[in-house]
Amino acid sequence: MPKTSPQLNKLTSWYGFGNINYKQQKVLIIFLFSLLPVGLLLTFSYLPLINMFIYSFQKWNGISPVKEFVGTDNYVQIFTRPEYFSVFTVSLYYFFATFVQMALALYFATVLSFNVRFKNFFKGAIFFPFLLNGVAIGFIFLYFYRPDGTLDSLLALLGLAEYTQYWLRDPSLINFSLAGTSVWRYMGLNFIIFLGAIQSISSDIYEAADIDGANAWHKFRYIILPSIKRIVELNLILAVSGAISVFEIPYIMTGGANGSSTFVIQTVDTAFKYSKVGLASAMGIVLLIIVVFVTLIQRIFFKDKEASS
Incomplete structure (x- = not known):
């Protein structure tokens, strides 16, 4: 059985997770280190992409709170x-x-x-x-x-x-x-x-x-x-x-x-x-x-x- 790392125990205890086994420590550390970059990726890449996809089916000037759903009319205009x-x-x-x-x-x-x-x-x-x-x-x-x-x-x-x-x-x-x-x-x-x-x-x-x-x-x-x-x-x-x-x-x-x-x-x-x-x-x-x-x-x-x- 792999032993738990004292440094990892200290880190996980500092985050309030107490003593956990080695495998759980690895998963937790990977999750904590990935949380910020993945959050930034979702916020500044995927979320704008989803919003752009939604806007593509609407008629909107970018300022008015009123958005008119026009279906695929925008795509028809492009082609x-x-x-x-x-x-x-x-x-x-x-x-x-x-x-x-x-x-x-x-x-x-x-x-x-x-x-x-x-x-x-x-x-x-x-x-x-x-x-x-x-x-x-x-x-x-x-x-x-x-x-x-x-x-x-x-x-x-x-x-x-x-x-x-x-x-x-x-x-x-x-x-x-x-x-x-x-x-x-x-x-x-x-x-x-x-x-x-x-x-x-x-x-x-x-x-x-x-x-x-x-x-x-x-x-x-x-x-x-x-x-x-x-x-x-x-x-x-x-x-x-x-x-x-x-x-x-x-x-x-x-x-x-x-x-x-x-x-x-x-x-x-x-x-x-x-x-x-x-x-x-x-x-x-x-x-x-x-x-x-x-x-x-x-x-x-x-x-x-x-x-x-």
């Missing part, structure tokens, strides 16, 4: 009025940008996982943008893309002044500019995750590959990529989910103007600019369902691919 659902096409720019972002992050992580001069400097430089505040990044790139700003000055310096554009005014260019900003900011997160996974691979494997005459591509193709497959899947799920729910960069830089409005920006405007909290709640539920659905599809795809291999 029948193009100004609410067509903004999902903007997410395609960020969706394809995530593959560029992951490819660059994986490339730099692979290169900097080996002996490269100044590799610690390059690691910090790549990861640094992710540490910056989103508002600061928005203002930095506002000056970067503005007419006669940093980008135009660089093009003029390279003799390409005729290619300067209205990067944040032209509807055909604005989403490319914003997606590029998103890649610059979030690539550091993918990079540091990939780097940690690659550095966890045993050096003995690389030594054996060198003896067999493997070049850099062979090492990447047959050692690195199979070893970090799970990490690639995780990063892809996070990146695609983030592309669907993108908000911060376009909202700060353009406010959704010139065709850059995303579904989340449309939801915020619907709730706080047009005071349609019920409709905005329905939009939030639709976004949640889409993100969960895309995540499940990705997991099933990777699971089937792994099973077939």
